[in-house]
Amino acid sequence: MKVKDSMVEISRLVLPEDTNVVNALYGGRLVGWMDNIASITAYKHSRKNIVTGSIDSLFFISPIRLGDIVTIRSFVTYTTRSTMEIEIDVFSENAITGDKKITTQAFFTYVAIDGDGKPVEINQIEPENDEEMKRYKEGEIRSAERLKRLAETKERIKATLKI
Numbered sequence: 001m002k003v004k005d006s007m008v009e010i011s012r013l014v015l016p017e018d019t020n021v022v023n024a025l026y027g028g029r030l031v032g033w034m035d036n037i038a039s040i041t042a043y044k045h046s047r048k049n050i051v052t053g054s055i056d057s058l059f060f061i062s063p064i065r066l067g068d069i070v071t072i073r074s075f076v077t078y079t080t081r082s083t084m085e086i087e088i089d090v091f092s093e094n095a096i097t098g099d100k101k102i103t104t105q106a107f108f109t110y111v112a113i114d115g116d117g118k119p120v121e122i123n124q125i126e127p128e129n130d131e132e133m134k135r136y137k138e139g140e141i142r143s144a145e146r147l148k149r150l151a152e153t154k155e156r157i158k159a160t161l162k163i
Contacts, residue, residue: 001123003132006044007075008037013095014068025064030090031055033072034106038086041074042110045084046122050110053083054146058106062092069093070103077107077132078139082119084110085139107142 010033018029035052042050064070071091078085090104112122127133 001045001076002126002128003075003077004128006041007073008040008044009071009073010037011069011071014064014066014070016066019066023066025066025068025070027060030060030064030070030104031058033070034074034088034090034104035108037072038074038088038108039110041076041086042084042112045076045079045125046110046112048112048120048122049114050084050112051117053109053111054150055106055108056142056146058104060104062101062103064090064092064103065094067095069095076125077135078143079122079125080143081121082112083143084112084122084125085143086110087135107139109143109146 012033014025018025020026035055039050039052069092071093072088073091074086074088076084077087086108088104088106088108089102091100092103093100112120114120125136127136
């Protein structure tokens with residue numbers, strides 16, 4: 001499957017109920033929006049039931065303010081047998097001046113599952129150009145690191161809880 005086949009982009013206006021006491025978008029609200037759009041990308045790519053497996057490399061680069069237009073774009077960068085790494089890029093735009101900036105970037109991983117919650121095989125991503133191939137290779141490295149951190153976390157929890 002091609003990257004462009006499951007790419008999703010949405011825009012939202014930041015309203016008062018989305019902001020904190022300094023009129024900046026709540027980080028948790030933004031993460032929810034990001035998870036939602038990345039889930040759509042995962043569904044479009046896999047056409048399977050999916051669950052969020054991990055969120056990593058989440059950086060808040062600059063604040064998003066009340067009244068800004070937020071654009072969120074997500075696309076698959078890397079796949080394994082049953083997982084999809086999805087890059088989410090967030091941009092903000094001042095609705096009055098038109099000034100734009102990158103505000104957030106993250107990588108979320110989704111797992112395709114069957115009715116019993118077991119991982120199932122998905123279509124593999126097919127990079128079409130140098131940029132997509134570069135992202136794919138970087139995703140492969142991030143995937144290996146995630147698996148290593150997951151194993152370490154499981155061992156730490158097991159030791160801590162004496163399970």
